[in-house]
Amino acid sequence: MATTYPADIAALPRNVQASPATLAKACIGAAVAAGGVLTLFVLPAEYGIDPTGIGARLGISGMAVMEEDEDSAPVSTGPAASLVTPTRASIERATAWREDELTLDLPPHSGAEIKAHMVKGDSFVFSWHSTGGPVKVDMHGEPVNAGDDEFTSYWKERQSEAGQGDFTATFDGTHGWYWRNKSDTPVKVTVKVAGFYKDLFKP
Structure with missing residues (x-):
């Protein structure tokens, strides 16, 4: 059975060819449009090049560059961001560990006093307590060959029954505590120290 077409479809031209002039105009138009997109959007966004100022007004200038910088930058958050990262030089100690x-x-x-011989950079953790009542305490240090009354106080308490913490020597010398019993009854003080220092002694 033969296929029939409406008269209007049958009347359409079967082969339509564009002239060279039409093709040239189409190519030129496409090139102009592509150039406009490149100049107005791609260059400002991808490379930060904005000859027309349109990218800045649209807020797209340098977007890709900023994203790349953000991706490549190290991420630091919280208080640790402002701290110096420890290294072997700052961690390692030449002084032997002792308790x-x-x-x-x-x-x-x-x-009476209890002290430790230390060089600059030596450190220890400590804990002390008194039995029988509170005592007056002064944690302090003296440099090597210190004169009379030449010392630096770190921590003073008029009355205390215990103390603990960690300490790092800022100069060569002796560092420790002076306790005074201001009561009318005997008091015993016990101190425990562990860390990097030469010795712990009673002057």
């Missing part, structure tokens, strides 16, 4: 425990028996209205 000590000493006690002091303080008669009424008397005082």
